[in-house]
Amino acid sequence: MTVYNQLAYLDNAATTPMPDAVLEVIDNYYQKQKVNVHRGMYMLANEVTQQYEQVRQQVADFIHAPDVADIVFTSGATDALNLVAFGYGMTHLHAGDEIIISVMEHHSNLVPWQQVAKITGSKLRVVDITTDGRIDMISLQKMLNKHTKIVSLTLVSNVLGTYTDMHPIAKLVHEAGAVLLVDAAQAVAHIPIDVQAIEADFLAFSGHKMFGPTGVGVLYGRADLLAETNPTRFGGEMIDQVTKTTATFQPAPLKFEAGTPNIAGVLGLGAAIKYIYQKSYQTIAQIDHELIDHLMTGLAQIPAVTVYGSPIASDHQGVVSFNVDNVHAHDVATILDSAGVAVRSGHHCAEPLMHFLGTESVVRVSVSFENKLSEIDKLLAGVRQVKELLT
Numbered sequence: 059m060t061v062y063n064q065l066a067y068l069d070n071a072a073t074t075p076m077p078d079a080v081l082e083v084i085d086n087y088y089q090k091q092k093v094n095v096h097r098g099m100y101m102l103a104n105e106v107t108q109q110y111e112q113v114r115q116q117v118a119d120f121i122h123a124p125d126v127a128d129i130v131f132t133s134g135a136t137d138a139l140n141l142v143a144f145g146y147g148m149t150h151l152h153a154g155d156e157i158i159i160s161v162m163e164h165h166s167n168l169v170p171w172q173q174v175a176k177i178t179g180s181k182l183r184v185v186d187i188t189t190d191g192r193i194d195m196i197s198l199q200k201m202l203n204k205h206t207k208i209v210s211l212t213l214v215s216n217v218l219g220t221y222t223d224m225h226p227i228a229k230l231v232h233e234a235g236a237v238l239l240v241d242a243a244q245a246v247a248h249i250p251i252d253v254q255a256i257e258a259d260f261l262a263f264s265g266h267k268m269f270g271p272t273g274v275g276v277l278y279g280r281a282d283l284l285a286e287t288n289p290t291r292f293g294g295e296m297i298d299q300v301t302k303t304t305a306t307f308q309p310a311p312l313k314f315e316a317g318t319p320n321i322a323g324v325l326g327l328g329a330a331i332k333y334i335y336q337k338s339y340q341t342i343a344q345i346d347h348e349l350i351d352h353l354m355t356g357l358a359q360i361p362a363v364t365v366y367g368s369p370i371a372s373d374h375q376g377v378v379s380f381n382v383d384n385v386h387a388h389d390v391a392t393i394l395d396s397a398g399v400a401v402r403s404g405h406h407c408a409e410p411l412m413h414f415l416g417t418e419s420v421v422r423v424s425v426s427f428e429n430k431l432s433e434i435d436k437l438l439a440g441v442r443q444v445k446e447l448l449t
């Protein structure tokens with residue numbers, strides 16, 4: 059999949075390329091099938107509705123959800139996280155209640171909670187991480203108490219690449235009587251997800267970070283919790299009955315899917331899941347780890363480089379962030395760009411984590427199993443050039 063020609067694309071944590079199999083499904087929908095879902099009685103409309111609903115089943119199987127009705131299509135992880143914050147949090151949080159997140163959350167798992175905390179009078183608490191980029195379990199245990207209602211944590215950090223073992227956390231969260239929301243946006247292209255094994259109550263991810271299109275994502279919710287979650291958008295297809303002054307709503311998941319959904323996006327997501335199955339997570343993990351190992355070994359040989367988080371390559375799920383002495387990350391990224399290497403630089407929508415790391419910005423390399431070792435070599439040569447030019 060060489061969609062970027064000569065570019066060594068190492069910004070897969072921002073979005074992954076799409077394979078032909080996904081593009082073909084999307085193209086086919088727009089060329090030959092562009093009808094709406096859940097509405098028309100004619101054959102084509104029924105066919106496309108069926109395909110759309112089959113993807114819901116595919117997603118349920120993909121993340122081991124107990125029931126297809128536990129899968130809500132959203133516009134992405136941000137939308138899914140906002141749905142839990144505003145649809146569940148707004149009615150389940152009261153003055154004095156507490157929400158816990160970690161210092162390494164993406165802004166989309168931080169800012170919605172800040173807003174909901176402000177409106178409900180609840181308190182947002184932020185657990186620190188250890189120097190190797192893991193949730194500080196001792197602090198988390200101390201922080202959990204009878205006031206804790208929601209704990210929302212990322213499965214893989216989009217900056218440090220660290221994977222959090224959620225199952226023991228879920229146990230602690232449930233003992234405290236709270237619910238656990240897992241942000242799997244950065245995890246899903248690298249590791250298989252099993253919501254039942256984790257014991258996640260809610261889980262969110264985006265299609266575009268797992269070889270699918272932009273504008274589509276998923277919220278998984280435990281059935282009883284989705285029943286208690288209010289819709290946050292209202293309109294067509296989410297209603298049961300409507301009078302001039304009142305409306306009743308469909309059960310989950312349709313009550314959360316007001317209006318015409320991203321049909322092409324959902325079909326594309328289905329093709330992306332198939333693509334991951336074809337490659338297999340085992341192969342993906344093996345290639346990811348070879349690439350990261352090569353990258354970290356190379357970076358360790360450049361004295362001016364500081365790598366953030368764990369020094370162990372296998373702790374990084376596809377993502378490594380670093381700085382080169384006191385050179386600004388944007389300057390590093392600009393030099394790498396001129397060498398034909400695409401990486402992201404900045405705060406990566408994780409400003410509290412930047413403060414925690416004692417920096418304003420970092421250079422982030424994020425791989426997918428489509429990358430080649432030669433692309434990592436190109437990056438390493440670029441970083442050596444930065445060191446020679448600017449330090």
Ligand code: PMP
Binds near residue numbers: 071266
């Ligand atoms: N959480 C994490 C960990 C992420 O990396 C991202 C995307 N960078 C998001 C949430 C938000 O995803 P999206 O922008 O696709 O809604």
